[in-house]
Amino acid sequence: MSTVRARAAGVTSHRLFWPLVVLVLLLVANAVYRPSFLSIELKNGHLYGSLIDIVRLSAPLILVALGMSLVIATGGIDLSVGAVAAVAGAVACLYISEQPDQNSLGVVLTAVALGFGVALLLGAWNGILVAGIGIQPIIATLILMVAGRGLAQLIAEGQIITINSGPYKVIGVGHLLTLPFAIVIALAVTLLVAVLTRRTALGMIIESVGGNAEASRLAGIRSRRITFLVYVVSAACAAIAGFMMTANVSSADGNAVGLWVELDAILAVVIGGTALAGGRFYLGGTVVGALLIQTLTTSVYAMNIDPQTSLLFKAVVVIVVCLIQAPAFRARFRRRRSVPVTPVEPVGTEKEQVPA
Amino acid sequence: MTTTPLAARPGRAWWRVPPRHVPVLATAALLLVMYSIGVAQYQAFSNIQVVFNVFIDNGFLLVVAVGMTFVILTGGIDLSVGSVVAMTAMVSASLLGNGLHPALVLVIALLLGPILGFAMGCVIHFFDIQPFIVTLAGMFFARGVCTWISTTSIPITDGFWTSAAQHRIHLGENFVSVGALIAVAVVAVAAAVLAYTRLGRNVYAIGGNQQSALLMGLPVGRTKIAVYTISGLCSAIGGILLSFYTLSGAPLIAVGMELDVIAAVVIGGTLLTGGSGYVFGTLLGVLVLSIIQTLITFDGTLNSWWTKIVIGGLLFVFILLQRLVGIRTK
């Protein structure tokens, strides 16, 4: 009996418990509004349904948020991810659009490699500003957030680059074994990042740098190198997200691709339990956070909430999630659990007192 | 019994600038350089009205940045400012449109921002949630209120508002607007509050070390809530100034303004970690941003995307120089 309660308490105090509850509640609300919301069917050999849409649409956000998790774990922040996604997408689409055979796999791979390369350069730029010159991350990445948008537009000369490339389109809307390819990519990158950080010592070292940079340096960690690295990884993730977003609509729009995605990503990371101050990071939490945010957006469309009030609706849900996730908030509404007290060993000597 | 290490004071000569003033002075110097470049390149730039215009055009930004300075000095951040500015302008416009007395509208509009700020401060303090997230939610909320009121921009035709907007206070051949004067007044009041009131000193104390401040018996919670309320108030004043400036309330106005404001505060030498910085620095930061923009407009040949790239580039050069100057003097 008490173990059951203790286990239940263990579950509710898990950092993902409340985000998951809200996620489920949102899905239930959708299902009540329209029962078919939860149904998944096989159409033309592809899984089809709102749930699949949510996961597919959250794929770019998951990617960006993964990189953001690592950056935030080092105590930094990367505001430039949206712009980087736009640049990477624009570079790839521009290259494809200039080739005679847009459907050639080689062309697409070259395009992706080009976009990826440019993104890595941009990530390195951020890394140098933060780790090399020591500019505060929020300002350092703000520079690229502004200039990167301009860069994306410069590449496309202010136009939307429309492409007609089958292989490229696959990144956004293709399918693999009935699953949307975007989901597969997001899953693969998540696994890759997880393996990269948790199967090696990278994760611990990142957490160490974020937890205490000076102590890490004195322990022999090349803190700057790690800081530099996370910004590059973040840009790489953003680039993949950028390919996905542009492939989704077969066009690159320097203005619209990844607009405000940085705020969503930061929100996803925080909902996932990673503190903005740096230190411990939780990739699983980040993924749940991203899914929650996309579910929120999709719910607005699926339940046809008036666009005029949809922002309020989102704000309220975000506030609720953040509140119930805060330990201090829950503490006020939770009965105090009784704690078993371990008796201390008795002290042999008697109490002595001397006269004053 | 006095020993040398105890009595020794950190060396200081009259000509040496205290290190804490270096960022602000560096900003001021760089600002001068930029202004000189403008004057050298464009004839009309030397006109004094250009300087006044900077204040006229950035009054609301300045006021909001002052509020943000309070928040950042405590080590927090307030992302909701842009939305609160828009919300205030929207509420004013819509209430005026409904024929409410302007004085009453002014009171209501000036209350909304502080109330939201107070609420966010309470959540940050009592529930110990990161300011970034709380104010991000506040940003969504206030923007939501804007579109909820109306999706279209609402013109203001009220007599008081239009006269406040269009009245020109002449200084010789040139003029400033009412809004610019209010903004300058807010800067002065804020500087005085920070330097000469307990609240102001407590703001610095919390930014220095919140734990210590608590142990020293300072009202940490109250001060934290106060700075978000102040930021809300400044955003509300900024919203009123913006509604003077545009004589309307538009749901999408001031989108992304929070980033401009944060940039201005940081360029002005205030540390994002808190505890160090001045309102005067923030004033300089706002001036820097607006001079960059003025330079670009005067140039008048920049493409849309080049505008962004050049803004980013100038921002970079500026921060880099500031950083280099800072390192050298250390």
Added chain:
Amino acid sequence: MSERHPVLTMTAISKIFPGVRALDGVDLRLFPGEVHALMGENGAGKSTLIKVLTGVYGTDSGTITLDGDEVSFSGPMQATAAGVSTVYQEVNLLPNLSVAENIYIGREPRRLGAVNWREMRRRAQELLARIDLHIDVSELLGNYSLAVQQMVAIARAVDIRARVLILDEPTSSLDADEVAQLMRIMRQLRDDGIAIIFVTHFLDQVYAIADRITVLRNGRLVGEYLTSELPQIALVEKMIGKELDALERLDEATSGGDRATLEQGTPLVAADGLGRSGSVAPFSLTIHQGEVVGLAGLLGSGRTEVARLFFGADRADAGRLAVDGAPVAIRNPVAAIDRDIAFCSENRRTEGLVGELSVRENIILAMQAARGWLRPVPRRRQDELVQHWIKALSIRPADPEMPVRNLSGGNQQKVLLARWLITEPRLLILDEPTRGIDIGAKTEIQRLVAQLSDGGMAVLFISAELEEVLRLSHKVAVMRDRQLVTELTNDDSLDAARVMQVIASGSSQEGSVPA
């Protein structure tokens, strides 16, 4: 004396934290005009008792009376207002504000509602002059040494018209001179009728100043004694709970070191004119395998700076460094670690441990860093190492997955030591490894140092406690005003008084004085 009434009594105080009874029926009496030492090992409940007293924690049972009235403070603020002020070990002031503000913030002199800066500076100057501190009060506090900051903290506490002043390990960051000055201030305050609770690990200081001692152990009261009636050895027994002559035994353990054999061969590390402008003047120092070199000097004399140059934590801008006779450039910690040099910083919290990470992760951090992130230490090997060192150093609680910030200071120090010991360094630099930790842990660490050097490890040992330096070192290098003034061989003729004399005068008759 018996007709005096205590200004403060705490009766049958109990405090329970989840899983542990931190205080169990503890009593404390405090009389005006006395210095009352609160003694006990780490985890005995001293800090908890003080936090209960000042209202940081609520009590689970028991009463507190101040001047005969029962009180219950809701926090330090209220306690201060009622005349109970605390000065903490880690100076809890605001480095970003001026000295004057640090004293008066929260109750600044005002005129017409505005802070009167001139008046505030004047008062601060006066107040500090009373305790013989003559500094520029408009300068930022952070620009002064820890000792000065501590004095300022006391000045602030005193000026709040405290009747009860709690000094929580105020001397752990101070050197001998500064301690003496602090003691003078304490006596002055005591004579003014202030009751002082003095928490410290330094027995000498207790016997120098305390009138009365209360001993806690494992959250319980052992007893209250008059200092004059309690011999030191008895006090230690009461704190530790068993007969202990560890200190004596340790002396035997180290006496076997043979200097002549140690000095043979190439020195392990040799600094030749190594220096860094603005930090420490060029110095020369050699350390041989199996040798313990003590670094003595006042706080701020450049001890830590020397250590940091050896480790590459700061970059030297003058001189040469040779390891095993071969010149090397140690520009950063990574280079030092490559050459088997390890460094335990004096600031465990800011430069040592990563509080959020677990004990295990903190222990393997340096080893992992040396291997690079691509080659993680296998989990089984980690567990083995960590288990071994938790046991060897008796780190408590013995839970490798507990966040290290939840450990007490002494145990954190051991974790930091373990981090470096698993890398099997040839030179171990220890900067104040025993500061702020209890006697038991201190002895353990001292014994460990002796063992390590017997096993062939070279140790550079920095401590403000001369006794400790003398007990462990083969030779003592003395620092003064950021210069290494002399090296003294630690033979039978060397004692604390002699080292003190060198520190004070800056010269010695027999030692060579490097330029």
Added chain:
Amino acid sequence: MAKTGITLTRRGLGAMLAVGLLAGGLAGCGNSDTGGDDKSGGSGNGKLVMGFSQVGAESGWRTANTNSIKESATAAGIELKFDDAQGKQENQIKALRNFIQQKVDVIAFSPVVESGWDTVLKEAKDAKIPVILTDRAVDSADKSLYKTFIGSDFVKEGKLAGEWLVKEKASAAGPVNIVELQGTTGAAPANDRKKGFAEAIAANPNLKVVASQSGDFTRAGGKQVMEQFLKANPKIDVLFAHNDDMGLGALEAITAAGKTPGKDITIITVDAVKDGMQALADGKFNFIAECSPLLGPQLMDLAKKVKAGEEVPARVETEETTFTQEQAKAALPNRKY
């Protein structure tokens, strides 16, 4: 020719950056402005100087608009001072003030929003600088603040789209379910097109908008919203998108859902950019109400007339039309943007 503008600028700003980098180089500025003369404001060289403040570069349409203005300015021998407001009214007002400072001959701008221009327009009037509005109107009560307006009528575009639909579905027996993809919530074209469309379809009670959401004027937004529309509404007959881009995004969602755009669902959009025209010609769209960005030549004509003191009409509408699938096929080869 727009390219020269860019290079010139890059050189100018490059000089600025270089001077900035010298940090102490206050003295250095004096000789760095070799190209300064022709950039200074005023019309000393007799050339007409026009200050133009653009909304931003938020869409291909807008970029086409900008290019049209730049090219025709060069062609007409007018010196153009171009400023991008990046979608912010604040920026635009600042730009106008700076134009006034520089004493340009004519100010033209596309207002970000309709309201809130009186103050700065008065200043322009006091400085005796004529103002021409392009693309969007302002709601100033005092019509003397600006000389003329040239541009499209968003309400009319919505109306044209609606009227075509009413005609097309005149014979429909049952209810016709319409879904609407709105532009960015709060943006003027979104508000007006929605309004015009609603007015027009009121003529037939069978026509019913069953869902209306914002797709932010982007392809991704249009696609994402359409996906949910398709799942939430079993029977969608008509899609009205406030611009081509959202319609193009929705196309993909419709195809993915196994429906044929243009047949199963009638698609109406606004703008007529090249990609949209292509879709129309391919039979994927059914109707586009044009919103022409090419108002540069007309604008330059007006500017010259205004400067010369000639009378100009208070409102000049750009030449624009509507396209059906057949018309699109014919027009597509000559499409410039």
